[in-house]
Amino acid sequence: MRWSQLYVPTLRQDPADADAVSHRLLLRGGYIRQLMAGHYSLLPLAVRTRAKIIEIVREELAAIGAQEFILPTLHPAEIWHKSGRWEVMGEEMFRLKDRKGADLALGMTHEEIFTTLAQELRSYRDLPQIWYQFQTKYRDEPRPKSGLIRVREFTMKDSYSFDLDQAGLDDAFDRHHAAYTRIFARLGIPAIPVQASSGSMGGSASMEFMCPSDAGEDLIVRCTGCGYAANVEKATSRPAPVADRPGLDAPEPFDTPDARTIEELARQHGVPAEHQVKTLVQVVDEQLTLILLRGDHALVEQKLIDTLGAKTVRPATVEEIRAALGASPGSLGAVGVPADLPVLADDALRGRTGMTTGANRDGVHLRGVDLDRDLSVGRWADLREVTAGEPCPNCGTALEVVRTVEIGHIFKLGRKYTETLGVSVLGADGDRVVPIMGSYGIGIERALACVVESHHDDRGIVWPTAVAPFEVALVTLGKGDQAVLDAGQELYDRLRQERVEVLWDDRDERPGVKFSDVELIGVPYRITVGARGLAAGTVEVTVRATGASSTVPLDEAVQHIRALVVGQAQR
Known part of the structure; x- marks a missing residue:
């Protein structure tokens, strides 16, 4: 072409x-x-x-x-x-x-x-x-x-x-x-x-x-x-074990008027996120459901869907939450919730004691919560998002x-x-x-x-030969130089006879424009035909991926390119 x-x-x-x-x-x-x-x-x-x-x-x-x-x-x-x-x-x-x-x-x-x-x-x-x-x-x-x-x-x-x-x-x-x-x-x-x-x-x-x-x-x-x-x-991963805080005989309420997030509770009341129970309220197939995670863990919605075989999942509205729990987001928990309200908890909360969670009263939290004693968890599952650095579930190596x-x-x-x-x-x-x-x-x-x-640099695309639109770009330099054009035509015809997919840049453009365009579109190999090289009976062959150029005799250029293309295809 x-x-x-x-x-x-x-x-x-x-x-x-x-x-x-x-x-x-x-x-x-x-x-x-x-x-x-x-x-x-x-x-x-x-x-x-x-x-x-x-x-x-x-x-x-x-x-x-x-x-x-x-x-x-x-x-x-x-x-x-x-x-x-x-x-x-x-x-x-x-x-x-x-x-x-x-x-x-x-x-x-x-x-x-x-x-x-x-x-x-x-x-x-x-x-x-x-x-x-x-x-x-x-x-x-x-x-x-x-x-x-x-x-x-x-x-x-x-x-x-x-x-x-x-x-x-x-x-x-x-x-x-x-x-x-x-x-x-x-x-x-x-x-x-x-x-x-x-x-x-x-x-x-x-x-x-x-x-x-x-x-x-x-x-x-x-x-x-x-x-x-x-x-x-x-x-999944192996979360690092966390030492529990001292427990209490029963959950103890304390005022948290300005703490509505995990971070605010940690900063204002000295409760690290790993010692908090995060309570999310989701509507799963039209059923209001409480999802419990450790305060520093994030819910993966797809894990929830897969666990329950759910068709639809969405966050509950503030109105739905208040109607069911009597409080707004920021003060929610699963202690003492109605028995008909499903509760799912992440496996990382199993057996935890001395935890802090919302009291279902605005501006109030509970401390000293024992997951086994104080909550009625209907189902335990892996619901949390794995983060970088946690141990591999198989060998313990840090995950990336x-x-x-x-x-x-x-x-x-x-x-x-x-x-x-x-x-x-x-x-x-x-x-x-x-x-x-x-x-x-x-x-x-x-x-x-x-x-x-996966294959580019600051000059453009670097196509692997197997999927490049053309395998080689033939660039002829020198406006009106008939010898260069004749050599280009010969190379073009011979490459096509060898079934090499060749794009001949025969435009009346400056060398810089031609080289930039060939590099931008990512053709794997370039043959440059110029008057100086032609006088010496040579052309220049450039590999797009490496930028390496070599001088090749004109009469060997086609076989040289053919060998490069075939060799790349066999890798």
Whole structure:
């Protein structure tokens, strides 16, 4: 491709509203343009890179026996009602009506639709199956941000496995895990597999693949000692033991008129946060519920949802709290609350004595609280957020917390969808068997962005060769120098004959502009043809990733580049 014929609207300045590195460089490099919040047009360079990402994913899925489909993006509401997810998905699902008044949805995901197709499976001989597609998904993100990382319209590779039994599902899950590991290695993304919550997908187990990035909104916890890694929504640790304060025969009230927060109580009354019981009031599936944590610990809402199997969770309003407990936030506690008010407590509070909590009277707290004696805890669970430095639950090494972007997620769904949607096959013994499912996703444009997040410098993108829009940029210098142009044309033709993807910068621009643009868009290798080098029978070859340049004889340049490209592809 000649640059003079290619649409590459590069920008000299960083866009003011581009927060993530990938957002900034993809805009500057002429890869994407925003139509509206969360919706982007992919320009020719991005289309080329996206196609390479898709082909890598396709190759690795073919290697595990997956078959490609294309399913509709517009779904009838009935199927989502049957699965129970029409309400669960909430406001993130785009809903609409057709001209006949029928309720429809733009597909966020395709578990229900693939399962509907699976209703045609008849016998155990039809299993196992792995089906997948590359399809546009729609999610009404409340806060789209960071360019392609958090959007409302994107391409997802979603695959689904159907097996007779748990052993088959385990095998499909493991094969996807291995395929994902190979995919992200080929893309050049430093993916970290972590334990994760299944969330609204349901199922028995799930694992996320996370890319470290300052643009990420997900925190993961990992151990450098044993390799333990989990999303903060799933992570656990061994909290350091805390010595209790002296206990009392019964909780003792004391006035705290100006202490409404954990910090104020610690500062004004000398009660460290680790000796306080924090009381949160949540509405869980329309039931007012008290959640107890240590004062210096934070609630992970997803852990609460997973513990209770809840569909909806929200903080209670001040009015709801006062009606139930007789006090405002800042003076709340679970001592003496009505028996019909559920109380959940975090495991870190087990057995604690000498604690301080709100008295359910404004401006009053209780000290000397014994968790076992004074509170009626209905359920204990791990509800707190793990923080950096806490000991690993497996080996005790200090944990680290890393900001990341989710680039892949694999689930063991179980029989949630096949049972609900009536899928069964005839087993070998003549009985009906309900197949067990797995679900496996990769966001294609998000993966593209994460390659940039992982491969860039202060001059622009540094694409790995496997996903670069072009493998080599041919830059000819010297306006109107026919010898240079002729040499450029020859190199261009020979590179194409060798099936090297070449972008010839044949524009009538200054050398600095050409070099800057080639570095900005991130082409892995550059051949520079100039009058001085040509007089000596040489060209200059530059490696984008290292900046290293070498002088190569003109007649050896094509094979030199070919060797570089092939060698990189084999790594």
